[in-house]
Amino acid sequence: MGRSLTDLAVFVAKRLLFLIPVLFGVIVITFFFTHVAVSNPCAVWFPRAKAAQLAQCAITFGLHQPLYVQFFKYTANLIDGNWGNSPAGVPVLPVIAVALPATLELVLASLVLMVLIGIPLGVVAAQYSGRLGDHLVRIFYLSGWATPTYLGAVVAAILVGPFLGLPTGGEYTSTPPPFAQVTHMSVVDALLAGNLPWAGDAIVHLILPASVLAFVNMGIATRMTRSSMLEVLPLDFVNSARMKGLSEFIVLYKHALRNALISTTTVLGVTAGGLLSGTVVVEEVFAWPGIGSYAFSAITGYNFSGTIGVVIVFAIGVVIANMIADILYGVLDPRVEWR
């Protein structure tokens, strides 16, 4: 175990292997809540159906078979890529595959905002610890914490957006764009087509939803940066950096923050969960064509295959985000060995 590239490869491979038990757990849990916890799921799926229809439904979905058979089929279908259809007969997996990049784009955009705003705020709070600046930062990030995502999204879309003249729905002002959507990421597609006006339009459309997501999830990163900065600042190397004649800005943001960030990366996984969850409401409110809005319509529209599919994709997303956080941690801290 060390810090060589082969060690890193082994580390990544191990973490990817950990995906298997997690995914199995995800399948068991979703199976449990869709097939075991409720006697006849059809009754939940179709609340207004009559008894005969329910029985017919149970047979259609194989619900009359023993649980282990159902579980086997359920698992086999998922592995097979047959993630079922929506009630309207639309297959789940292709829809998710098209929607995923849009969500990824939104989440990455808000992550960038969080890093660019949330982390410096944590530094400022630590710098003015116990004084006005600290209190203001604390009020700011706790306000984000205390705002339910749907409230923030609705207020931003209906009050803030029109006030600032920012678009509040969709990826572009008009659809479809005059170029092929290769990656299904609005900004990337426009850039690939070399269409700068459309790229600008796409960025403007990203601002509000990404800001809402970032504002609501910023607290964890800011708080962690603040407390680890408070731990780092009294250490002598900060003073020895000052005593080289470096400016206070370089001392704080190059020497102290570099070490404080090591702790901040550990909460990235938690943040990823929050961001992904947040997309469900934010994408719905801002008409963003990602898996978040798909999840919203699946959950409210009794589309069970779709709901399960989205939950599984989100779980994979969180595991991968945690893995990236671990790798980042190792890269930032030279004392860490890949294990």
Next chain:
Amino acid sequence: MAGSGRPPPPAAPVDDADAREPYPGALPPARRSARADAVAATADKVRRGVVSFLRILWANPLSFVGFALVVVIAVMALLAVVAPGLVLLYPPNQLSTAYHQAPSWAHPLGTDELGRDIYSNVVAALPIDLAIGFSVAGISLVAGGALGLVAGYWDRPGTLGGAVSVTIMRLADIFLSFPSLVLALAIAASIGRTVDGAIVAVLVTWWPYYVRLARGEVLSVKHQPYVMAARAAGVREGRILLRHVLRNVLEPLVVYFTMDVGTVIVVISTIFYVVQVLPYPSATPEWGSMIQAYQPFLSTYPWMVLAPGLAIFVTVLAFSLLGDGLRDILDPRSRRAQAEAGSAMLVRRAEE
């Protein structure tokens, strides 16, 4: 690191000292006065505890504001259940012809499209959101905390405890890899769209955080000298766990719980907002459902959405301010950091 900064455990409670003297009446006067001293010391300790709690809060004005808000909110919630007449202006959901009134003295938060007083409905919704917040966070605290305690304390590989510990942690890890809100939404949607279903859905996704937190704290406490000293003195393991480990783990858990009540309220109201468990207007108004129902009026009559929105915001903010402040003060790492940011030696002197 974190463990070494933890303050030593509080001294044994004074009632133990009493228990060691089985026949207080038979004691000579001198001993009796010693006992009186012990009682006085207890009173003094309690007084000092209260004073130091208030001083801690006072040292951080924001957490004091949070504390005051939490008290006000709790009292209002209690009154809304026990004596609604005292805090509600109108019975919940009472219709009138005063449609879409802007906030006024008669209707502090305005009225909606059916002439209902929004203030009364918002306050009437307080008990249910608060109760769910407390119960979900509380059950998670007890169940997750207990599992984490066990997983952290008996974790030697190759033993039964080690196997149990690994199982608990693997299970918790799997649950932690779900974005909790999405899983809760999915569960709430699949096991039936009822209030109970929503609570179960949140609970299922909530306990693992406490497992991880409790385990981490136990791991940092259990190798402390005082635990080893207790073991060397022949104290039974169960007793060490409850008396020495639990007591030192409880503080961070409870602080986390304080913040968590607010987080649960956000999540549960999101479920109500998305899944329409209690479609508004229902017998018990609920904030998330109210926002969902009033949303179309946001641009024309903004107070209709902002009133329940502000209610959630203030409630969650209150718990967060309190918990955040407490965590900052009680967290030995940041306390040490603050001490050293001043002058380590001098602050330590001041504490003596």
Next chain:
Amino acid sequence: MGEPVLEVEHLSIDYVVGAGRFHALTDVSLRVDPGRVVGIVGETGCGKSTLARAIPRLLPQPPAEVTGGRIRFLGTDLLSYPAWKLPFVRGTGIGMIFQEPLNSLNPAYRVYDQVAEAIRIRRGRDASPKDVPRSRVEPFDYSRGPPPVSTSSALAHPLTVGGLAARSAERAKSARGATWDEALDFLRLVRINDPETILGLYPHELSGGMRQRIMIAMALSGRPALLIADEPTSALDVTIQAQVLTLMKELIEEVRTSILFITHDLGVVAEMADELGVMYAGHLVEYGPVEEVFHHPRHPYTAALLKSSPRRYKADGALDSIPGAVPNLSRLPTGCSFHPRCVLARPECASDPGPPLVPVGTTPGAPATHLSACLFASDVEAPP
């Protein structure tokens, strides 16, 4: 002698913590002349570290509060110096070595990056001098003869994340070759064998003594007019301590920079310093040439310190100690702070705070620079 490098005049510093106020420094005056080494000795908590950090204005305010006095560095008053210009004084004007070698190097950066940073800052200031106090004479000549040509090979670095970075560092070397070579020189200056390897390592891969050597090299690479060493050896193992002390002694001979050397170890000061100040409870109680203070202490605290020095065992092996404990800085005794522990204390000591440092010319031929703050300085007897 010329203009002094550092003059501290009547410096008083309080810490304000909550409602409490502690007098960390009270009326401290001292002066460091060019090329001289001034030692400050005192027990833990006597304010010597506060003094060390106050001079380059490293003390966070609050809780620290300067209640009086001046700090003049090369004629400029540092206390009234604008905060944004302070970085221009540090590094090239005042360098500092800290106590904890574990913490005084940034764990996230390679040794080279940290040393090079200091070298580049000095280069930048050499190239475009600012209107800030710097040494007007070249303070020292660090290199004894031309440095050997560095021969580092890419093969020295295996295929690791660190190795890749080290190799890219070497590729960039051609661009910053001068900096790399100078960093090597400074590492050789502090007697580090194989500096090429050491420059590519992280602090956690080095021993405490090695880190302290690098800390010294880093401080010297700014070529400061004044070097403040704040207990540079206290945190090291005894054997390493001896090595680092030997190194410092040799460096003092070589670099001829002015040094303020802070320690709790009288023996260290005896070997290093030209002048010696003794601190007690925030006061400078005695000040003078090292020989004078050692052989003719004129303050009972100094005498007691000398007596309790671990090198002076009595015949029965017992160690003399000073009765009582260091006073709490928030509740200093009235009068002379030392009187509750003083063997010479008389009633007036409890009320009269004693003179400020005054010359004690009792010994014939004693220099007028020997100062004491004791009312009864002439009664103090040197330990046998």
